Amino acid sequence: MSDHELIRRTLSGDHEAFGALAVKYQERVYNLVFAIVKHREDAEDATQETFLQALTHLSGFRQTSQFYTWLYRIAYNSAVGTLRRRRTFMSIEKISEEAGDAFSADVEAPDAQMIRDDDARIVREAVDKLPDEYRIPLVMREFVGASYEEIAQSLAIPVGTVRSRLHRARASLKGELDRIGYAP
DSSP states (O other): OOHHHHHHHHHTTOHHHHHHHHHHHHHHHHHHHHHHHOOHHHHHHHHHHHHHHHHHTGGGOOTTSOHHHHHHHHHHHHHHHHHHHHOOOOOHHHHHHHHOOTTOOSSOOHHHHHHHHHHHHHHHHHHHTSOHHHHHHHHIIIIIOOOHHHHHHHHTOOHHHHHHHHHHHHHHHHHHHHHTTOOO
């Protein structure tokens, strides 16, 4: 069922329809929020807040844009609000311990898993060093899978700015990985 149909049904009183939307986008929203707040419990709270805000304000959603983009804007605002309330950041090592390794495979040799874990840690540390204006679009694009247009709408910036920030983020990331001598 399409997002627009699920929205129509939700607005008609079918709360299970909104549940289907939440299930569809929950992981993506969580990944975006987690990339910003860098703390599992805060990300879970901000994700829940995102869907509560979306349900509360669904009648105001103009269906001229994608629901996904509108929802991501709410998620971004929830994450930033969480940061403002918390005002502290966790280290990337703590995130890895709490969230697990997003790059792990189901079955592989122990040494391969150890190498993969180390690679993921190194890349996460380098990504973590990027300024928010570069890190957030990079995470949205590479880890969440958002399109340039979705990132632009979510962050309320032009698509050209998204492209520029992604280019700078990738260049900065490569520079940092080169600086530490990382070669995958």
